[in-house]
Amino acid sequence: xxxxxxxxxxxSLLLPPLLAGDFxxxxxxxxxxxxxxxxxxxxxxGFGGMTSLGHASYLGVAAYISALLTSKYGFGQGAAALVxxxxxxxxxxxxxxxxxxxxxxxxxxxxLALSQVLWGLAYRMSDITNGDNGIAGLTRxxxxxxxxxxxxxxxxxxxxxxTFAFLMMAVFVTSAFGSSLKGVRDQPRRMAxxxxxxxxIRWITFVYAGFWGGVSGLLYIYYHRYIxxxxxxxxxxxxxxxxxxxxxxxxxxxxVAGAALVLLLKNYASAYVERWNMLLGLVFxxxxxxxPSGIVPGVSRLVTKLRGASR
Amino acid sequence: xxxxxSDHALEVVNxxxxxxxxxxxxxxSIAVQPxxxxxxxxxxxxxxxxxxxxxxxxxxxxxxxxxxxxTDITYLPPYKRAHLGLSRTYQxxxxxxxxxxxxxxxxxxxxxxxxxxQMWRPISPYSNLAAEARKTLDAVGxxxxxxxPISDIAYGERRRVELAVALAQKPRLLLLDEPLAGLxxxxxxxxxxxxxxxxxxxxxxxxxxxxxTALDLAETVTLLNYGRVIVDGDRDAxxxxxxxxxxxxxx
Numbered sequence: 001x002x003x004x005x006x007x008x009x010x011x012s013l014l015l016p017p018l019l020a021g022d023f024x025x026x027x028x029x030x031x032x033x034x035x036x037x038x039x040x041x042x043x044x045x046g047f048g049g050m051t052s053l054g055h056a057s058y059l060g061v062a063a064y065i066s067a068l069l070t071s072k073y074g075f076g077q078g079a080a081a082l083v084x085x086x087x088x089x090x091x092x093x094x095x096x097x098x099x100x101x102x103x104x105x106x107x108x109x110x111x112l113a114l115s116q117v118l119w120g121l122a123y124r125m126s127d128i129t130n131g132d133n134g135i136a137g138l139t140r141x142x143x144x145x146x147x148x149x150x151x152x153x154x155x156x157x158x159x160x161x162x163t164f165a166f167l168m169m170a171v172f173v174t175s176a177f178g179s180s181l182k183g184v185r186d187q188p189r190r191m192a193x194x195x196x197x198x199x200x201i202r203w204i205t206f207v208y209a210g211f212w213g214g215v216s217g218l219l220y221i222y223y224h225r226y227i228x229x230x231x232x233x234x235x236x237x238x239x240x241x242x243x244x245x246x247x248x249x250x251x252x253x254x255x256v257a258g259a260a261l262v263l264l265l266k267n268y269a270s271a272y273v274e275r276w277n278m279l280l281g282l283v284f285x286x287x288x289x290x291x292p293s294g295i296v297p298g299v300s301r302l303v304t305k306l307r308g309a310s311r
Numbered sequence: 312x313x314x315x316x317s318d319h320a321l322e323v324v325n326x327x328x329x330x331x332x333x334x335x336x337x338x339x340s341i342a343v344q345p346x347x348x349x350x351x352x353x354x355x356x357x358x359x360x361x362x363x364x365x366x367x368x369x370x371x372x373x374x375x376x377x378x379x380x381x382t383d384i385t386y387l388p389p390y391k392r393a394h395l396g397l398s399r400t401y402q403x404x405x406x407x408x409x410x411x412x413x414x415x416x417x418x419x420x421x422x423x424x425x426x427x428x429q430m431w432r433p434i435s436p437y438s439n440l441a442a443e444a445r446k447t448l449d450a451v452g453x454x455x456x457x458x459x460p461i462s463d464i465a466y467g468e469r470r471r472v473e474l475a476v477a478l479a480q481k482p483r484l485l486l487l488d489e490p491l492a493g494l495x496x497x498x499x500x501x502x503x504x505x506x507x508x509x510x511x512x513x514x515x516x517x518x519x520x521x522x523x524t525a526l527d528l529a530e531t532v533t534l535l536n537y538g539r540v541i542v543d544g545d546r547d548a549x550x551x552x553x554x555x556x557x558x559x560x561x562x
Contacts, residue, residue: 037414171430172430172432175430175433175434176421176427176428177423177428177429179417183407183418184408186407186408187405187406187472189369189389190406191422192369192390192393193369193390193393194393194398194418194421194423194476195390195422195423195480196427265326
């Protein structure tokens with residue numbers, strides 16, 4: 001039975017560029033980008049017990065830095081990517097120091113406030129960011145001279161990055177450090193008494209999540225070739241949080257499934273249903289009622305149950 | 312002549328702790344020798360656990376001094392105290408319920424090792440750490456349950472895991488907060504022999520209400536009441552003391 005699951009996953013990742021039309025290939029790229037973003041948020045929410053409502057900051061700032069450097073300041077794509085990621089990580093380090101003064105609801109409010117500041121800046125500093133008009137006319141990089149302008153080549157590029165990101169984050173949460181992180185999530189007092197520094201563990205995770213948030217932001221700007229302050233908005237953060245919770249927070253597959261769900265609804269259902277947000281709300285409500293721990297844990301429990309019944 | 316501070320495993324000097332107007336630790340001074348078995352007794356609300364929480368760093372004292380093997384730890388964060396050789400258990404069992412027994416003990420071991428920062432490779436179930444964890448579980452008689460999650464095992468067994476997590480660290484000073492609470496007679500006997508088997512390199516301070524069991528383990532006793540040390544000294548002397556009878560044992 002297990003090979004069937006793996007075959008399904010491999011098939012759904014490898015087949016689209018061979019079989020599907022451009023619309024679906026592009027949708028696939030978007031899902032993978034959103035999956036990296038949701039996975040990075042899940043490091044905080046699911047594995048660290050730090051519910052952030054400002055994770056779009058890292059996606060948005062990485063995207064804005066790359067957009068500005070390449071379009072206004074004549075940077076090459078490689079240098080822009082490097083500056084963008086380092087800048088985002090530095091920002092995560094700084095924001096982490098502020099936000100981790102609190103836990104729980106306090107943490108959530110600080111992350112929300114910080115992301116609102118950035119969103120406001122992107123809107124108001126229009127001489128730099130173009131404000132509400134956003135920055136358009138961007139280009140995609142061409143790593144090793146390979147053009148990524150076509151949907152298929154771009155999909156492969158994103159798939160490689162996403163696979164690497166997934167593996168890196170999977171190793172992170174199963175490592176000794178990941179065990180410490182989960183321990184600090186469940187019993188911070190005990191962990192401190194055992195010799196772990198809860199603050200530092202949380203901060204490192206915060207920065208690491210910011211790093212992968214930045215990577216997803218780069219891919220985001222490469223894909224859209226356009227950036228608007230909306231990318232930094234609370235809606236954007238909340239959408240990712242929704243994906244994490246709906247898919248199953250604290251699991252590795254959950255955020256991927258959640259990201260796929262949100263983007264399918266957004267891009268596919270919106271063609272037929274005008275108020276796709278309402279549909280998303282209903283679907284989310286359904287998931288919370290039927291599978292409170294999320295799609296991935298819910299479905300795997302269902303499969304175990306069915307197998308037990310068939311025996 | 313004043314004895315040098317480093318002679319003591321633990322030295323608490325004029326410790327005070329107040330929550331607003333309520334003083335829960337009033338001018339407490341105790342000194343524990345290396346290898347000593349100290350029992351702390353007192354009625355409910357005497358400030359026993361509050362004293363432990365200040366020694367382990369969960370609570371900041373209002374004033375006073377705490378020395379661990381001569382090092383001033385009064386304002387040190389809890390994790391640094393752990394690295395100086397302090398370990399504790401909790402009155403309310405504080406374990407990782409979804410994780411296996413082995414993982415719980417492994418966390419205890421990991422806390423003192425540099426490998427806890429390792430993030431580029433999965434934690435291995437075959438490492439030295441795991442072997443060490445299994446050894447500790449064997450010592451508390453729970454090796455056969457190593458792969459079970461905490462939520463699967465009985466309360467009495469959890470008490471022993473609670474102890475195993477602390478023992479795995481090979482602490483120089485171990486604080487036991489009611490290690491026998493809620494146990495049946497048979498489980499009590501089992502935990503008692505575990506505590507009795509703790510090597511002398513570990514100094515033990517224990518809060519316990521079960522006098523029959525605890526007195527056998529203790530060499531010295533401190534009686535607290537309303538946040539003050541009432542009597543302090545050798546076991547038999549403290550038990551024979553008139554004040555102990557009045558405050559705690561009843562006549």
